[in-house]
Amino acid sequence: MADFHIAALDIGTARARAVIADQLDDGSLIARGIADVASDGLEKSLIVDFPVACDVVRNAIAAAEDDAQLKISDVYLVLSHPDVRPAVQTGTVHITNPSGEVTEADIDAAAEAARQARLPPDRTVIHSIAQDFSVDGHEGILDPRGMSGNVLRHRMLILHGDTTALDNRVRCAASAQVNVLDSAFGGLCAALAALSPAQKAAGAVVIDLGAGSTSFVVYANRSLVHAGSLGIGGNHLTNDLAWGLRLSFRQAEQLKLEYGSALPRARDEHRSVSLEADGAFPARMVRLSDAHAILHARMDELLRWVRSQVDAVGALHRIGGGLVLTGGGARLDSADKLAGRLFNAPCVVGRPAGIAGLSGEAAGPAFASVCGMLRYAAMQQPGPPRRRGWRRWFDRLLGANGEPVT
Amino acid sequence: MAALVRPLARRQRGTGDVSDAFQTVWIGVGNGGCRTLTALAETLPDAPAMLAVHARPSSPPPPPNVRELRLFCGPGGVGTGGDPEVGRRAAIAAVDDLRAALAGRHMAVLLAGLGGGTASGAAPAIAALAREQGAFVLAFATLPFFFEGARRRQVAAAALADLLRHCDATVVFPNERICEWIPDGTPVERAFLTVDHMVGASLRTLWKLFSSPSLIHLDFADLRDLAAGSSAPLAMASAEASGVDRDRAVVAELATSPLFDHGALLRSASGVLVGIAGGPDLTLAEVQRVSAAVRDLAPSGARLHVGVTTDPMAEGRLGLTLLLAGPATPAPETAERPAQSVAAPIRSEPAPTGPGRRPVQGTLNLDAENRSKRRFSGVAPTIVDGEDLDVPAFVRRGIRLSQPPAAE
Numbered sequence: 080m081a082d083f084h085i086a087a088l089d090i091g092t093a094r095a096r097a098v099i100a101d102q103l104d105d106g107s108l109i110a111r112g113i114a115d116v117a118s119d120g121l122e123k124s125l126i127v128d129f130p131v132a133c134d135v136v137r138n139a140i141a142a143a144e145d146d147a148q149l150k151i152s153d154v155y156l157v158l159s160h161p162d163v164r165p166a167v168q169t170g171t172v173h174i175t176n177p178s179g180e181v182t183e184a185d186i187d188a189a190a191e192a193a194r195q196a197r198l199p200p201d202r203t204v205i206h207s208i209a210q211d212f213s214v215d216g217h218e219g220i221l222d223p224r225g226m227s228g229n230v231l232r233h234r235m236l237i238l239h240g241d242t243t244a245l246d247n248r249v250r251c252a253a254s255a256q257v258n259v260l261d262s263a264f265g266g267l268c269a270a271l272a273a274l275s276p277a278q279k280a281a282g283a284v285v286i287d288l289g290a291g292s293t294s295f296v297v298y299a300n301r302s303l304v305h306a307g308s309l310g311i312g313g314n315h316l317t318n319d320l321a322w323g324l325r326l327s328f329r330q331a332e333q334l335k336l337e338y339g340s341a342l343p344r345a346r347d348e349h350r351s352v353s354l355e356a357d358g359a360f361p362a363r364m365v366r367l368s369d370a371h372a373i374l375h376a377r378m379d380e381l382l383r384w385v386r387s388q389v390d391a392v393g394a395l396h397r398i399g400g401g402l403v404l405t406g407g408g409a410r411l412d413s414a415d416k417l418a419g420r421l422f423n424a425p426c427v428v429g430r431p432a433g434i435a436g437l438s439g440e441a442a443g444p445a446f447a448s449v450c451g452m453l454r455y456a457a458m459q460q461p462g463p464p465r466r467r468g469w470r471r472w473f474d475r476l477l478g479a480n481g482e483p484v485t
Numbered sequence: 486m487a488a489l490v491r492p493l494a495r496r497q498r499g500t501g502d503v504s505d506a507f508q509t510v511w512i513g514v515g516n517g518g519c520r521t522l523t524a525l526a527e528t529l530p531d532a533p534a535m536l537a538v539h540a541r542p543s544s545p546p547p548p549p550n551v552r553e554l555r556l557f558c559g560p561g562g563v564g565t566g567g568d569p570e571v572g573r574r575a576a577i578a579a580v581d582d583l584r585a586a587l588a589g590r591h592m593a594v595l596l597a598g599l600g601g602g603t604a605s606g607a608a609p610a611i612a613a614l615a616r617e618q619g620a621f622v623l624a625f626a627t628l629p630f631f632f633e634g635a636r637r638r639q640v641a642a643a644a645l646a647d648l649l650r651h652c653d654a655t656v657v658f659p660n661e662r663i664c665e666w667i668p669d670g671t672p673v674e675r676a677f678l679t680v681d682h683m684v685g686a687s688l689r690t691l692w693k694l695f696s697s698p699s700l701i702h703l704d705f706a707d708l709r710d711l712a713a714g715s716s717a718p719l720a721m722a723s724a725e726a727s728g729v730d731r732d733r734a735v736v737a738e739l740a741t742s743p744l745f746d747h748g749a750l751l752r753s754a755s756g757v758l759v760g761i762a763g764g765p766d767l768t769l770a771e772v773q774r775v776s777a778a779v780r781d782l783a784p785s786g787a788r789l790h791v792g793v794t795t796d797p798m799a800e801g802r803l804g805l806t807l808l809l810a811g812p813a814t815p816a817p818e819t820a821e822r823p824a825q826s827v828a829a830p831i832r833s834e835p836a837p838t839g840p841g842r843r844p845v846q847g848t849l850n851l852d853a854e855n856r857s858k859r860r861f862s863g864v865a866p867t868i869v870d871g872e873d874l875d876v877p878a879f880v881r882r883g884i885r886l887s888q889p890p891a892a893e
Contacts, residue, residue, distance in 0.1 A: 122864045161867070310867040311874050318860055319877035323886060328860065369886040376879035383769075384869060390769050 084111065084149065087452035088139065088252055089157035089265070092121045092291025092314060093407065095135045096449045097143035098441070099151060100434060102457055110436035112147025114139045115446075123310035124159045124291035126247050133254040140255045155456040156252045156262040157448050158205060160240040161292040161310030163264055167210065168193045170233045179227040181214065186223065189233035203242040205264050208303050210234040221300075238264055238306055263455050265448045266294030266306055269405040272451030273429025273444075274298065278400030285429065286385055286418065287448055288408025290314050295385045297394050305392045309384060313408040316377050323373045327360040334370055335411070341378040342413040343371045378414055382421050389422075401425035405447035509533040509592045509696075510620075513551075514608040515572075516541075517598020517627060517681075523547045524685045525596075533696075536586050538611065540564040540575060540603045554582055556607060565602025569640055572606025576614075583614055592705060593620045595652070596688075597644075600629035600637035605644035612651035621705050624652040625688060626718075627680060628659045645718065654712035656719045656808065658684050658744065665743040687723045690806040694760040694792045701772075703760065703792030706885050708808075711756040711790060717811030720750050725804040732771040735805035736778040748782070750809050756788040758808035764800035767793070775805060790883070 083102040089095065099112035116138045120131030144150055170192030174185050194207045212220040214228035223231060249259050269287040270279075279298040287294040290313040297305040316339070321331035338352050347367040356362040389395050401424050404415055409428045419426035430442055431450030440446065511533055513522030519537040526535055526548045535551040541564045547553060556575035558565050565571040576583065587593060593615035597604035608624065615622045626648060629637045648655050663680050671679070694703045712719060722744040726734035745751050759779050761772055776791050783789070861867075861875040868874070872881065879886075 123861065123867065125864065127864060309869070309874075314860070315875070315878075318875075319879060322877050323879055366887050372884055372886065373877065373879045376882050376884055377877070380874070380878045380882075387769055387773075 084147075084151070085155065085453055085456045086140075086143065086151040086153065086257075087155045087157065087449050087456060088136065089159065089268075089449040089452065090121065090132065090136060090139075090248065090251065091118055091159060091289055091407075092124050092312065094118050094290070094445070095139040096446060097139040097154075098434075098446070098449050098453060099143050099147040099149070100436075100453050106457060108434045108453055108457055110434055110441065112143040112145070112149070113437070113441045114142035114146060115440060116142055121291060123312070123314075124161045124289060124308075125244055125310075126251055129247065129251065132251050136252055137255045140257065152257060153260045154252060154257045155452050155459075156249060156259050157265050157268050157452045158240070158245060158248060158262045159265040159289055159292055159294070159308075159448070160205075160244060160248075161308055162244075163205065163238055163240045163266070163294065163306065163308040164202075165306055166198070166237045166239065168195075168197075168235050168237050170194070170235065172231050172233075174227075174229055174231055179229065181223040181226050181228065181231055183224065185231050186212075186233065189231050190235065193233050193235035194237070198237075198239055201242050202239045203245055204237055204239050205245070205262075206236075206238045206267065208236040208238070210236055210302065210304065236304065236306075261456065261459055263452060264294065264296075264306065264308075265289070266296040266308060267303065268448040268451030268455060269294070269429065270296045270298070270303070270403075270451065271454045272431040272433070272447040273403050273405050274400075275432075276301075278403070281400035282394065282397040283400035283403060284385070284389055284394075284398050284422065284424075285403045285405060286382070286409075288313060288381075288404060288406035288411075288414070290407055293381055293385070293406075293408070295388065297389055297392065297398075298400070299394055299397050305389065305394060307388055309381075311377075311381050311384075313406075313411075315381075316374055316408070316411070319373045319377050320370060324363070324365050324369060325360075326354065326363065326365070327357040329357045330354045330360055330363065334365060335374065338367055338370065339374050340367075340371045340412040341374055341417040343368060343375060344413075347371065374411065375417070378411065378417055379421070382418050386421055395422070398422065398424050401427065403427055403429035405429040405444045407445040409444035507592070508590045509594065510586060510590045511535045511594045511596065512586070512611060513537045513539075514595060514597045514611060515539060515601050515604030517601070517677075518596040518604055518608070519547065521596045521598075521625075521681050521684050521688070522551060524681055525688060526551045528685070528689060534586075534590075538576075538579075538583075538603070538607060540572070552586070554579060554586070556603065565606065567602045567637070567640070569602050569606030569644060572602040572604070573610050574606075575603075576607035576610040580614065583611060584618065587615050587618045587620060590615070590618065590620045593622050594688075595622065595624040595626075595648075596684075597624065597648075598627045598629075599641035599644045599648075600633060601640075605640045609644060609647035609651050612648060616651060616653075621709065622652040622654075623705075623708065624648050624655045625684060626655060626657050627684060628657060628661070630660045630664060630676070649716070649718060654708045654719060656721045658687075658721070662743040662746075683723075687721050687806060690723050690760055690762055690804055691721070691808070693762060693796070694794050694806070700795060701791060701793040703758065703790060704883060704885065707758060707790040707792075707883060710788065710883070711758050711808065711810045715755050715811040720745055720809045720811075721806065723804060723806040725802055727802045731803040732774045733778075735803055736775055736782075739805060739807050740782055745807070745809060750811065751779075751782050751807070752784065753812045754783050754787050754809040755812055756790070756810040757783050758806075759789060759791045760804075760806035760808070761791070761793045762799060762804035762806070763793075763795050764802060765795055765797055766800060767795055767803065771803060775803075779807065 086099045088097045095116050095118045097114040100108040100110050118135045120128035126132045170189040172189045212223045213232045214223050214226050252259050266287050270285040279301050282299045285296050292308050292310045292312050294308040317331045317335055321328050350367045351364045354363045402418050402422050415426045415428050428444050429447050431447050434450050513519040519539050537547050537551050538554045540556045540558045558571050558575045597608040599605050612622050628641050660680050667676050667679055722742045724735040724738040740748050866873045866875050
């Protein structure tokens with residue numbers, strides 16, 4: 080039955096995660112092997128020690144293979160990158176059909192023209208995502224096929240990242256003797272896993288809080304309208320605690336995970352907790368009000384940055400589908416509450432949906448992007464014939480017309 | 486009586502603290518100060534404890550939530566007769582009552598119209614007493630109108646010098662400058678009312694920024710930091726506007742405000758506290774534009790502290806309050822007039838803090854900032870709008886911890 084299996088890999092700054100899933104004939108996915116290993120050699124989602132990072136990838140893939148009891152030869156790679164930026168480009172074509180009717184060919188040509196991104200040589204297109212069309216100046220057209228006119232304009236959202244960093248990430252994954260079939264932006268993957276179609280239609284923001292970087296995507300009218308990332312993540316929360324309270328990184332990490340909160344808690348105002356000694360750092364009593372003030376300052380700043388990005392495209396008041404937090408950072412107590420307040424929108428912690436057989440950590444927000452990658456892959460892979468029918472539609476939606484990343 | 490017995494140690498206010506943990510007392514000193522206090526008592530949200538200190542009962546009696554303390558200046562209920570020395574002695578005579586009112590307070594806000602005997606003599610004495618009790622002392626003082634005469638101006642100038650030495654931060658409103666707003670032919674009474682109104686409005690805005698749950702919180706430590714940058718008093722002005730371009734309108738108004746010497750003070754400020762108050766419709770873009778505009782007007786080295794607060798009642802309006810510290814003084818003057826000081830006798834020991842006298846706790850130098858980045862110091866910094874986000878957010882926001890990072 081399960082002839083197809085798909086593997087997805089996410090090389091994070093704190094953890095590397097891999098999931099191997101069986102794809103059934105009806106297209107559904109069942110997780111078969113799950114790996115969640117400690118990562119190293121990365122800082123702020125950038126590879127700083129290539130051989131070490133390659134070891135991490137080998138460990139993750141080997142662990143997933145052990146768990147799944149099979150060997151994989153191909154993998155889909157999540158692109159976590161600290162500096163993904165959006166650019167809106169417009170492609171213009173003259174409608175060639177003598178009847179003046181817009182055809183599929185015109186749309187493709189306009190899309191191709193829009194994709195000719197004028198980017199600096201050190202930037203690479205990660206995704207190009209169709210936005211809307213205009214025909215002879217009439218804007219906001221979602222599908223111009225069959226309309227008539229002279230000039231067709233197609234707006235596309237281009238997501239781009241640093242060429243070298245993205246290239247190295249793919250090389251790092253490939254070093255574990257696997258083919259990297261395709262890759263996708265981490266924020267987009269998280270949205271694929273954690274966002275319902277209804278939310279996409281109503282407008283929603285997904286914020287993927289990684290250890291090294293934070294990614295976000297914004298949906299409006301069912302399509303992705305804005306996205307980006309910043310090299311600030313959970314490790315900054317830990318570093319702030321370590322610096323502010325004179326703790327080792329390990330003590331600070333423990334403090335964050337066990338007692339952390341993104342909002343001050345009245346019941347903890349006068350509470351102190353003890354942390355065990357760690358090497359040169361002695362055992363310590365730490366006031367939780369201090370810890371929460373430090374965490375609040377960082378989360379507040381980070382979420383405000385995302386909010387300013389969302390506001391910049393005028394989408395702040397169009398997120399009826401609410402806010403979804405994913406990534407390891409979403410587990411911080413009250414992070415959802417703080418985000419909900421800042422965006423004045425309902426906020427939930429997103430968990431990967433649409434993949435059976437996940438449990439424990441793997442069913443939590445930290446696995447959203449790697450699971451979303453599987454769903455992306457399931458739609459991409461030449462598999463069961465039924466998929467071909469809407470592949471084209473999906474491609475247009477995502478703009479993933481076989482855009483190679485490297 | 487101040488019924489709360491609290492440790493006298495200076496307390497820092499964190500971001501998330503509930504305001505009732507922070508005890509404040511507002512003290513109006515003298516006729517003008519009490520008038521301002523009375524006006525504030527009716528309009529200040531969740532008003533703190535208030536005390537009116539005067540030598541003669543003021544014409545409108547203060548509302549019931551303001552306690553009164555009448556200073557005894559001589560038999561028959563006479564006033565100070567404009568002599569600050571009489572005012573100072575009267576305050577010292579009432580030292581027990583004043584101590585009781587100040588006990589356990591983390592902050593004392595003094596309102597005084599300098600120039601008269603009570604305010605000029607008693608206000609510095611009360612400030613010194615409050616500091617001795619461990620409170621953060623903030624004074625708002627008006628200086629006399631020109632027509633009030635040379636003697637009152639001299640008395641006011643001496644009193645201001647005293648206040649500066651005894652307060653953590655002193656904000657000055659020169660009535661003469663406010664005058665420029667008042668059209669010719671305005672009756673004297675109206676002119677005084679206008680001043681009271683303006684001072685009151687500024688105080689309300691400031692109080693809201695510091696006490697109410699704000700989006701971007703301002704700390705009293707920000708105020709102290711601001712005051713420490715210069716030995717001159719702070720200048721303050723507010724503006725409000727509504728409609729399109731309201732953000733530009735408020736900045737434009739303050740950029741040329743007479744209270745800021747038509748903008749000269751802003752252009753030479755060593756620090757600016759920017760308080761932005763709006764309704765639920767306040768947008769981030771407006772906040773950004775306002776703070777960017779102020780940043781552009783101030784010298785490039787000036788420290789900026791930005792606070793934002795919203796009030797559902799202020800729908801459609803945008804208020805901007807600027808508090809300026811004067812040009813930085815490289816070698817701040819020390820107390821060179823101890824013999825003359827009206828408040829000296831009841832000072833027990835030199836206060837550890839004061840304007841222009843010490844480096845400010847929590848202001849980290851560049852080296853410390855680099856160390857604070859710790860594990861990120863090896864990789865390219867994450868810079869947004871010129872700010873290095875790898876430096877801990879709480880450090881950049883000036884949040885004080887109960888256990889400061891510098892000490893071990």
